[in-house]
Amino acid sequence: MSVLTERRVTSLVLLLVGAALLSQTFGQAHSGLGAFSPMFFPRIVLGFWVAVAVLDIFAELRDHHVVTRPRLLRVTVIAVASLAFLVSMTRIGFFLAAAPFAVVALVTLGLRNPLSIAGVAVGVPAALVALFNHVLTLPLPTSPFAWWF
Amino acid sequence: MKLKAKIAGACALLLSSVLPAVAQEFPERPVNLVVPFNAGGGTDLLVRGFAPHFAEALGGDVFVSNMAGGSGTVAAGALAGQKPTGYQLGYWSVTVSTIQPQIKDVPYGVDSWEPICSVAASPTMLFTNAGNGIETIEQAKAAIEAEPGKYLFGSSGPGAMTHLTTVAAFEGLGVLDKIKHLPFQGSGPALQAMAAGTIQFFGDTEILMQRGDFTPLVIFSDERSANFPDVPTATEVGIAAPLNELYLWGGLFAPAETPADVVAKLSDACGTAVTSEGFQSFASDTQTVLKYRNAEEFDAFFRAQYEGNTAIIKAAGLQ
């Protein structure tokens, strides 16, 4: 049994992030002193964060929780595909970003019927673009190739 | 049949968009007006009311989209980096175009734009709660000097026009260091605090002032208001330039280096739309004060404002 379990690593990372942010609040020059400083409130909040994170680490070290192992490949593919879709949709347009994402995600999630995969991956984004851009004139991002999708 | 026609139309559109060099009249596709605030706000409704008249004058389609955040700077930052085709225009207010770039680290500045036309401009007013004994600006000054640190003025946020109006007034009168600033998150909470008496002074346009039970003290315009002929202008009460005139204005901007013929066409269409009967009646319904300037006039006005507002920003301690 390893000392570095997933839960312990996460707790440690949270503590380190909180401490790093707290250290950020010192050193920089800001207008106002004490209660009038922009860092007044964040310092209280981050101090609280760090204090609770320390308690959390102790709790994690004391108890040993067994967590089920995730299906790492599956979830990584979905996470990366989602992120790629979200970042690219404002650059290459909603439709061009959504269709490939849907194909990748559906296949990864174990769907195999090519007809319904293609139907959902093309049909749903196309329907959304048609509805928002052309019926409601509340446009979703469009591609650089044509203004209408 | 209909579907076929649509497909044919779509193909034609596709072709025309891949071949931009084809000699065709601007606009060959819909023009997008970007509102830098959320849907449903005052600016959004003004632009939505303006869009159909602009479309008619332009002889093409016009649609409105919203991109909010950072007091309008997110949208302006995004548009500044776009290709200057004239198909994407922003409706920027005085704060988005001249104040925010001087107080925040934003990816645009005075030279990022090709001003198209100004649409609206209302002078701002300083006002106080009715029934608190202060009726004139002289009384306000005397009261503040008598009890330094007692009075509070509100704003809809640091750097907002509501903030700068009051700063201009009290800096101009020399009592800014004797009164405290209480910023709120938006005009709604600030006006509520006015009604409750938490704050005593607020600055905004005449329309907003009329909504509550408030006493106007001074107007930041070159002439007195027709509705409040007794309220003096800032110059009359001894507030010196450049603090004496403040307008909440807004107009259309295109990214810099937009072709001159496109700018001219947009500017003319804007003028036609502003003077159109439909938009005039929209403006009177919504109590909007219209002020059209063509591209050239607006460019000069915008640059003068950019310089002039530096003094107020300094006085407000925002730099």
Place this chain on the structure above:
Amino acid sequence: MIELLPQAASLIFTIEGIGVLVLGTMLGIILGALPGIGSTVAVAMILPFTLTMSQAPAILLLLAVYAGSVYGGSLSAILINTPGTPQSAATCLDGYPMAQRGEAGLALGWSTVASMIGGLTSAVVLLLAAPQLAALALNFGPIETFALILLGLTCIVSVSEGSLVKGLLAGGIGLFLGCVGGDPITGEARFTFGQFQLISGFNLLAVVIGVFALSEVLLRAASRDEADHGLVSFSGIVLPPLAAWRGRIKGLIKSVAIGNGIGILPGTGAATAAFISYAEAQRSSPNRKNFGKGEPDGLIASESANNAVTGGALVPTMALGIPGDAITAVMLATLTLHGVTPGIRLMADNPVLIAAIFSGFFVINLMLLPMGMLVAKGAAPLLRLREGYMLVLIVLLCAVGVYFVRGNPFDLLVMGVAGIIGFVLRRQGMPMAPLVIGMVLGPTLEISLRQGLIITDGSFGEFFRGHPIAVVLVALAIGMLSLPLIGAWRKKHAAPE
């Protein structure tokens, strides 16, 4: 106001008026039920259509969509554990466990009736006492707001089922996320690390959708039990029998009162009301032991409170002409377009219009039940979709919803990253509701605290002097915090180890 009802009725019960009420409520429920699309986006989508309508129908359409979408949010919260808005986050806590148990229909029955009652009472309150309540709300200055928000934060303790430490940590993270961006008092950039996009901070909805909806998708993708069937079994709303209400009426009344009260105050909102109401129910309900495991009392508390806010928010809007939130601001702006000047004289100058708006609001809430049943019936087949399709649909709709909140590309990135971080934290057993509470309340807590300190010249000693309401609220907050701790301590020491 009451004597104007006949005149008001003639404004509502026209073909246009009834059509608007029916279609608007239905549309609102559907939009609200779509994961990722919340009230603000729903109202923004409907706004262009109101421009061509006459006064009363235009406002009624906005109101119908608003009330419908607040209720509709509970559908996705209960059925797929993805609240479309922060205000339904508390509904997930007990709604989803019930659905998992196979009681999805009944869970929706409880939430529908609770929503309707919450909305109806707030409509009555509006009709009877809007001006008086608005005057009362003016007593709420920055210091009182600070005390109320402090009380709201204590909810973190009660929604941290499982691990108090992890709940508190999530709350701290949420509070910090609310600090990022321009300082509310000086305007200086905080924690932006030179990123211009961060100057306006993290968008609340982008984070909420990320940590609830997207992380849920990832959790399911990571899960090893293969679900070939739909997510939960559901075939329509099942109304709870009257006898089942026994012992729950008192809690309902309390929740409705909390929702109405908080709705009236500016700058607090439906999410705060839902959480405070949930926490109070968890403290005082006879069934408090089952909270978080699918207890109807929890559902009743959050849903009746968040729907009561819709009416409460109209009080300052209509009586003072000051909008309570983004949505009521849209309504006021729409009134301006129709030649009505919002402001302190709004009610005095347009009594019939306002009476029509208030009574139309009552009708809208009556229709939540039939329309809700209709929409739920229509949505039932969607839930039988295979999980993969469902997950992809959720991601697509959430992206659309987050994009439309403010059209800001950066928000989409925030949603994606929040989803991945939310996934990691949820695997650790960290509850996400406290994070949302922290992020919702943090900015208001900070600005009210610092406003109060500006008024008192930075003196903490003077802070509460002359503010009895604030003192009572702070005392309540301390009580809420210490009671469960004392209880736990007693239990520990009573039982010999």
